[in-house]
Amino acid sequence: MSARAIGFSFAQANGIIGGVIMVVVVAAALIGMMWTPYDPLRLDIMARLQGPSAAHWLGTDEFGRDVLSRLMSGARTSSWISLSTVLFATIGGTAIGVIAGFLRGWADRLMMVANDALLAFPGLLLALGIMAVFGASRNGIIIALGLAYMPTVVRVVRGVVLSIRELEYVEASRVMGNSEFVTMARHIVPNCIAPITVLATSLFGWVLLAESALSFLGLGVPPPAATWGNMLATGRPYIGQAPWLVIFPGLCISVTLLGINLLGDALRDRLDPRMRR
Amino acid sequence: MTTPATFNGAPSLLEVDRLTVRVGAEGPAVVEDLSFSLAAGEILALVGESGSGKTMAARAVLDLLPSPLVISAGRIGFDGVDLARLDPQALRRIRGARIGMVFQEPMVSLNPSMTIGRQMAEGLRLHKRLPASEIRARCLAMLERIRIADPERCLAAYPHEFSGGMRQRIMLASVMLLKPALLIADEPTTALDTLAQREVLQLMTELTRENGTAVLMISHDLGMVAHYAQRAVVMRQGRAVEIGDTQRVLLAPQDAYTRRLIDALPRRGAARAPAPSDQAPLLALQDVVVDYAGRRRLFSQGAGTRAVSGVSLTISVGETLALVGASGSGKTTLGRAIAGLVRPSGGEIRFRGRPIGSSAGRDGRAQRLNIQMIFQDPFSSLDPRMRVADIIEEPLRLLPDLSRRERKARAIEMLTDVGLEPQHAGRFPHQLSGGQRQRVAIARAIVRRPAFVVADEPVSALDMTVQKQILALFRRLQERYGFACLFVSHDLGAVEQVADRVAVMEGGRIVETGTRDEVFDRPQHSYTRALLDAAMLLDRSFGDADIRAGEERNLG
Numbered sequence: 001m002s003a004r005a006i007g008f009s010f011a012q013a014n015g016i017i018g019g020v021i022m023v024v025v026v027a028a029a030l031i032g033m034m035w036t037p038y039d040p041l042r043l044d045i046m047a048r049l050q051g052p053s054a055a056h057w058l059g060t061d062e063f064g065r066d067v068l069s070r071l072m073s074g075a076r077t078s079s080w081i082s083l084s085t086v087l088f089a090t091i092g093g094t095a096i097g098v099i100a101g102f103l104r105g106w107a108d109r110l111m112m113v114a115n116d117a118l119l120a121f122p123g124l125l126l127a128l129g130i131m132a133v134f135g136a137s138r139n140g141i142i143i144a145l146g147l148a149y150m151p152t153v154v155r156v157v158r159g160v161v162l163s164i165r166e167l168e169y170v171e172a173s174r175v176m177g178n179s180e181f182v183t184m185a186r187h188i189v190p191n192c193i194a195p196i197t198v199l200a201t202s203l204f205g206w207v208l209l210a211e212s213a214l215s216f217l218g219l220g221v222p223p224p225a226a227t228w229g230n231m232l233a234t235g236r237p238y239i240g241q242a243p244w245l246v247i248f249p250g251l252c253i254s255v256t257l258l259g260i261n262l263l264g265d266a267l268r269d270r271l272d273p274r275m276r277r
Numbered sequence: 278m279t280t281p282a283t284f285n286g287a288p289s290l291l292e293v294d295r296l297t298v299r300v301g302a303e304g305p306a307v308v309e310d311l312s313f314s315l316a317a318g319e320i321l322a323l324v325g326e327s328g329s330g331k332t333m334a335a336r337a338v339l340d341l342l343p344s345p346l347v348i349s350a351g352r353i354g355f356d357g358v359d360l361a362r363l364d365p366q367a368l369r370r371i372r373g374a375r376i377g378m379v380f381q382e383p384m385v386s387l388n389p390s391m392t393i394g395r396q397m398a399e400g401l402r403l404h405k406r407l408p409a410s411e412i413r414a415r416c417l418a419m420l421e422r423i424r425i426a427d428p429e430r431c432l433a434a435y436p437h438e439f440s441g442g443m444r445q446r447i448m449l450a451s452v453m454l455l456k457p458a459l460l461i462a463d464e465p466t467t468a469l470d471t472l473a474q475r476e477v478l479q480l481m482t483e484l485t486r487e488n489g490t491a492v493l494m495i496s497h498d499l500g501m502v503a504h505y506a507q508r509a510v511v512m513r514q515g516r517a518v519e520i521g522d523t524q525r526v527l528l529a530p531q532d533a534y535t536r537r538l539i540d541a542l543p544r545r546g547a548a549r550a551p552a553p554s555d556q557a558p559l560l561a562l563q564d565v566v567v568d569y570a571g572r573r574r575l576f577s578q579g580a581g582t583r584a585v586s587g588v589s590l591t592i593s594v595g596e597t598l599a600l601v602g603a604s605g606s607g608k609t610t611l612g613r614a615i616a617g618l619v620r621p622s623g624g625e626i627r628f629r630g631r632p633i634g635s636s637a638g639r640d641g642r643a644q645r646l647n648i649q650m651i652f653q654d655p656f657s658s659l660d661p662r663m664r665v666a667d668i669i670e671e672p673l674r675l676l677p678d679l680s681r682r683e684r685k686a687r688a689i690e691m692l693t694d695v696g697l698e699p700q701h702a703g704r705f706p707h708q709l710s711g712g713q714r715q716r717v718a719i720a721r722a723i724v725r726r727p728a729f730v731v732a733d734e735p736v737s738a739l740d741m742t743v744q745k746q747i748l749a750l751f752r753r754l755q756e757r758y759g760f761a762c763l764f765v766s767h768d769l770g771a772v773e774q775v776a777d778r779v780a781v782m783e784g785g786r787i788v789e790t791g792t793r794d795e796v797f798d799r800p801q802h803s804y805t806r807a808l809l810d811a812a813m814l815l816d817r818s819f820g821d822a823d824i825r826a827g828e829e830r831n832l833g
Contacts, residue, residue, distance in 0.1 A: 168654060169658050169659055169660045171618055172652060172658055172718075173660075173671075174618060175649060176646075176649070176671060177646045178675070186671075191660070191661065273661065273662055273705040274661055
């Protein structure tokens with residue numbers, strides 16, 4: 001009894017921690033839109049590669065730009081890119097996955113062949129190819145990464161749909177006289193939400209990292225605009241003399257990932273009536 | 278309870294003394310103060326409904342309790358050692374070698390990725406130092422002993438190639454290979470159909486008798502217990518309410534709860550007046566054939582299987598026809614064909630004289646809506662994300678002339694009709710018990726007042742006392758709303774309680790039909806007779822005279 005009570009409060013605490021982290025990140029991004037300690041783009045060669053100090057809390061980079069200001073303005077770009085990409089991949093992937101899993105037959109097989117062909121490429125490689133078409137811009141990244149991760153969502157969702165559609169409550173809905181569409185919308189899609197939430201939160205992490213990888217390869221958001229990913233990438237050569245250039249963006253990425261994962265788990269439990277007490 | 282009595286004065290093999298199992302060290306008790314003893318070679322049954330603690334009591338013997346449960350007090354004496362205080366190392370040497378266990382679900386208790394041969398050999402390899410050839414020889418001998426055709430091939434086969442009954446026999450064989458002194462059988466046949474049940478139990482008694490193995494059998498089925506166990510412990514809410522010789526417990530129960538359990542055993546009620554024969558049948562099946570397509574490959578299609586081959590049936594208005602047969606006989610498929618879930622590949626199903634399925638559009642749909650279905654498993658037939666009121670109300674959404682408020686009112690009315698309280702309306706399915714869930718499923722099926730209901734094994738997942746309540750409810754609702762019913766079941770006890778007529782199915786065909794009393798009292802077909810023999814109804818497992826005499830005394 002007590003074990004369960006403790007376990008429950010743990011879960012709750014996790015959700016709260018995750019929520020607090022995400023509120024801080026979003027607040028930083030919002031504030032960063034209107035005000036930052038320094039102009040994130042202002043060069044100050046005299047003050048380059050300075051360690052954390054009272055003037056520059058988190059130090060300066062190789063051009064003397066204030067790291068804190070750049071992190072704040074990067075928060076907006078990075079979270080906007082990640083969120084849009086995840087939403088794009090999840091919504092698109094869910095739609096395709098549900099339709100494929102529900103239709104079965106040749107339509108399903110056709111979609112799955114195409115999907116598996118896409119899955120066979122590493123996500124980043126695929127994104128690179130798509131980027132080549134759309135060009136290096138914020139929307140280009142969103143489309144490229146969204147398309148690159150969509151096949152994974154399709155696979156997972158289709159699997160969930162296939163297992164749910166065999167359950168008796170789906171048959172009951174059919175016997176009731178509900179059309180296939182109503183059955184799908186009322187009984188199948190809502191019951192897919194838990195695994196999709198879990199997938200979407202981990203996807204968020206992958207996308208944050210993929211965005212920095214793209215920036216690293218010079219295909220991300222073009223400089224001088226800041227994202228956590230390209231800050232990490234451009235700071236790398238200075239890792240010996242100015243470690244704060246990679247430590248702080250890295251910390252931002254990991255803490256945000258932690259926050260989104262904790263929040264995602266809590267959300268999933270919250271959305272599932274079976275987990276509620 | 279009193280001091281445990283021994284069997285035939287033999288020294289006891291297993292002695293459980295004041296055993297208490299709790300959820301955590303201080304939590305509520307799942308098993309409380311349980312004492313019983315088991316002599317070598319004896320069969321003892323722990324009887325009770327779900328939640329009575331019978332399974333946990335048996336698992337405690339091998340320290341197989343699921344995580345938060347712990348033995349908080351008591352002694353489990355086995356062969357002079359106290360199992361409750363044995364270290365895990367020593368206990369592992371006893372598990373399998375001295376005490377074997379057979380689980381409830383043959384579908385999941387064998388590892389699907391290992392051949393039968395490897396799984397059978399596992400125990401021998403673990404506990405006995407034997408050369409591989411000797412292990413193989415012993416496995417083959419055992420498979421021959423349990424009358425498996427072609428034991429050589431069986432050793433190389435995987436579990437999915439066998440039926441549930443076969444798997445349970447194989448499971449039993451591999452446990453008995455080690456000749457344990459005690460066998461714990463946790464509802465070993467609950468998941469099987471009547472014929473397979475009897476085979477497995479017969480085999481269990483034979484094998485254990487040959488090896489002098491004692492059996493601790495866990496069951497909710499009093500009929501089965503009466504047939505196989507010498508003594509029984511009746512459990513309720515973790516406590517033993519009655520211990521004694523099976524005959525004594527069943528014929529002269531001392532405890533009120535035991536009496537209630539015995540009353541819940543299926544008894545045949547008076548037959549209802551037959552439906553007037555001059556009326557046109559509500560539902561008529563003519564040479565219905567259902568094939569399942571074979572596995573589709575990229576360019577070809579595997580051979581299909583014929584589940585139903587040429588079935589003709591009629592069901593009158595308000596009548597209940599029970600469709601009886603072993604698993605795999607095609608009875609469920611036939612029910613699903615009537616409900617429109619599978620399309621027959623031949624023949625015709627006519628409802629009120631008009632063929633189902635052919636009249637597309639509004640007309641066909643209106644007909645379909647008049648046929649509803651109740652599913653077997655109340656745990657998967659309700660959408661876990663919907664509240665009870667919404668579940669019951671859902672079928673009404675397709676009736677256009679009901680307003681929202683009328684629908685709500687009707688759903689609540691239906692809720693009370695099936696014996697639930699209005700406060701259940703806001704609950705989710707997982708907050709209800711199995712019986713309550715099945716009540717919700719019944720309410721959902723008849724809220725639209727269908728003329729015909731297909732009930733697919735509606736009570737086989739429920740406890741005996743709950744089964745009885747649900748069957749009584751079903752009968753009551755049928756009298757009130759007058760729907761006809763196809764009652765698909767392998768449980769002859771349930772069939773006896775609700776059916777007007779019975780159709781027996783074997784291998785996709787109907788081999789016998791008749792009124793309930795005709796089929797039960799004068800079965801014509803050999804298969805029907807085998808089914809009836811295998812069904813261990815209480816009044817058949819004792820000399821009939823005993824019970825009849827008892828009942829007459831009660832009446833007189």
